[in-house]
Amino acid sequence: MMIKGMFSKPENGKMYWKEFIHQCTEIGFGSLGIVAIISVFIGAVSTIQTAYQLVSPLIPPSTIAQIVRDTVILEFAPTLVCIVLAGVAGSRIASELGNMRVSEQIDALEIMGINTKAYLIMPKIAAALLMIPLLVVIAMALGIWGGRLAGTMSGILSGNIYDKGLLEFFVPYNVFFALTKAYVFSFIISSIPAFYGYYVKGGALEIGRASTKAVVVSCILILFADYILSALLL
Amino acid sequence: MIEVKNIKKSFDGKVVIEDVSTVMKAGQCNLIIGTSGSGKTVLQKCIVGLFEPDSGEVLYSGNNFTAMKGEEKTEIRKEIGMLFQGSALFDSLNVEDNIMFPLNMFTHNTHKQKLDRVNEVLNRVNLPGVNKKFPAELSGGMKKRVALARAIVLNPKYLFCDEPNSGLDPQTSLVIDKLIKEITIEFNMTTVVNTHDMNSVMEIGDYILYMYQGRKEWEGSKKDIIFSKNQLLNEFIFASEFLQDAKDMRMLEETGKIPNHRNMDLMLDKDTAPLAPPDQGE
Numbered sequence: 001m002m003i004k005g006m007f008s009k010p011e012n013g014k015m016y017w018k019e020f021i022h023q024c025t026e027i028g029f030g031s032l033g034i035v036a037i038i039s040v041f042i043g044a045v046s047t048i049q050t051a052y053q054l055v056s057p058l059i060p061p062s063t064i065a066q067i068v069r070d071t072v073i074l075e076f077a078p079t080l081v082c083i084v085l086a087g088v089a090g091s092r093i094a095s096e097l098g099n100m101r102v103s104e105q106i107d108a109l110e111i112m113g114i115n116t117k118a119y120l121i122m123p124k125i126a127a128a129l130l131m132i133p134l135l136v137v138i139a140m141a142l143g144i145w146g147g148r149l150a151g152t153m154s155g156i157l158s159g160n161i162y163d164k165g166l167l168e169f170f171v172p173y174n175v176f177f178a179l180t181k182a183y184v185f186s187f188i189i190s191s192i193p194a195f196y197g198y199y200v201k202g203g204a205l206e207i208g209r210a211s212t213k214a215v216v217v218s219c220i221l222i223l224f225a226d227y228i229l230s231a232l233l234l
Numbered sequence: 235m236i237e238v239k240n241i242k243k244s245f246d247g248k249v250v251i252e253d254v255s256t257v258m259k260a261g262q263c264n265l266i267i268g269t270s271g272s273g274k275t276v277l278q279k280c281i282v283g284l285f286e287p288d289s290g291e292v293l294y295s296g297n298n299f300t301a302m303k304g305e306e307k308t309e310i311r312k313e314i315g316m317l318f319q320g321s322a323l324f325d326s327l328n329v330e331d332n333i334m335f336p337l338n339m340f341t342h343n344t345h346k347q348k349l350d351r352v353n354e355v356l357n358r359v360n361l362p363g364v365n366k367k368f369p370a371e372l373s374g375g376m377k378k379r380v381a382l383a384r385a386i387v388l389n390p391k392y393l394f395c396d397e398p399n400s401g402l403d404p405q406t407s408l409v410i411d412k413l414i415k416e417i418t419i420e421f422n423m424t425t426v427v428n429t430h431d432m433n434s435v436m437e438i439g440d441y442i443l444y445m446y447q448g449r450k451e452w453e454g455s456k457k458d459i460i461f462s463k464n465q466l467l468n469e470f471i472f473a474s475e476f477l478q479d480a481k482d483m484r485m486l487e488e489t490g491k492i493p494n495h496r497n498m499d500l501m502l503d504k505d506t507a508p509l510a511p512p513d514q515g516e
Binding site for chain 1: 282284304307308309310311312314316319320322323324325335338339340394
């Protein structure tokens with residue numbers, strides 16, 4: 001019903017566009033720092049742990065790069081980053097809408113004749129659908145780069161071998177699969193917290209509860225969707 | 235003019251508003267008064283459409299608002315301004331942007347025209363020069379005045395105020411009350427104010443509707459309210475000793491005698507009287 005209520009003719013397209021750009025900035029640039037840090041370290045740790053487990057001299061060192069690449073693209077970048085984003089962006093969406101509800105700001109918009117579902121929720125979901133897959137792509141690149149950095153700095157393998165390994169047995173479909181996951185997760189990350197925030201009742205305590213609940217439910221749904229998509233698409 | 239016809243509203247089976255009907259005229263302050271929990275806020279929210287009544291009708295200038303859908307309802311809402319109890323200013327926007335918000339959303343004026351209108355309404359609420367301040371930087375009274383400025387920026391035909399004086403000192407309350415009254419007369423608006431502040435009632439109330447446990451218990455003018463024989467209304471309005479004194483003074487002026495000796499009665503009732511001496515031996 002919440003999603004259905006979002007689709008109506010905007011009262012003023014310019015204002016909706018402005019809100020969409022604002023949300024893109026909040027969700028995209030607001031989460032870029034944490035996504036970058038997590039991605040680099042995930043890639044770095046993956047390289048070191050993969051090298052630790054590949055002890056056979058028969059396996060070429062470039063295999064480490066292949067494993068790191070596929071792990072980052074298939075799982076770490078879309079799933080782990082989206083779980084972190086559920087905490088960062090999801091809690092922000094839930095608490096922002098919850099605060100607006102409790103302080104009657106949503107009622108004030110309704111009284112003005114504005115479709116609050118369309119004006120407040122739609123730009124958030126649209127911005128998440130645009131920015132989160134972009135963040136996932138950035139996370140893929142930074143994760144792979146982090147792996148290279150850790151590999152060369154610790155002397156596990158040289159940069160050339162790592163680069164060579166990255167190009168071996170590359171399956172472009174994996175990127176498509178990761179982006180499909182990113183789109184599904186983006187919708188979960190934005191719509192679930194929006195629902196919990198928009199329909200919050202009570203005061204400051206309930207806003208906190210709604211925010212926590214939104215993050216927990218989003219994370220569970222992300223993991224569930226991850227399993228379903230993997231079973232269907234791989 | 236707003237007509238309310240047989241409004242009923244319940245939550246989870248509990249009836250909160252029961253068969254309330256009234257007419258609120260333009261150019262006057264229509265007050266809904268009552269104790270906390272009497273249903274005045276729910277009634278007001280039913281009138282503005284924030285709550286869907288279970289039955290009954292609300293007519294704005296003869297148009298059935300409750301039966302309207304989508305676009306039609308939006309058109310009526312553009313003619314409504316509302317001052318919320320907590321001001322409901324947008325935290326992330328400064329005063330200027332808060333007031334300009336309805337103009338940005340519903341008009342195609344130039345930025346200069348919109349800015350002029352913002353300054354005009356800010357001057358009207360006696361708050362010039364605060365354009366760039368954020369709501370967090372304003373006092374309670376200033377927030378109410380900014381919210382009032384935002385409510386009237388589109389020249390609404392109907393103005394709703396939910397507890398406009400809550401959390402304000404008596405002096406600031408008076409300023410807000412006077413502003414509401416002046417604006418109502420100046421723009422010939424139909425103003426509906428929810429309050430339990432008797433000072434407001436006497437200051438701005440042209441028509442008063444007294445709610446008791448979800449029902450309309452009494453309605454009339456501010457002149458009638460003082461001499462009303464309705465016991466529940468009297469218990470509400472003369473809960474303050476000061477107001478009872480004022481009533482007695484007025485009765486004394488008009489009739490030459492004070493109708494009762496309630497203070498003496500109170501003194502004699504040792505179970506309830508705060509001034510009664512404690513029992514000896516306790």
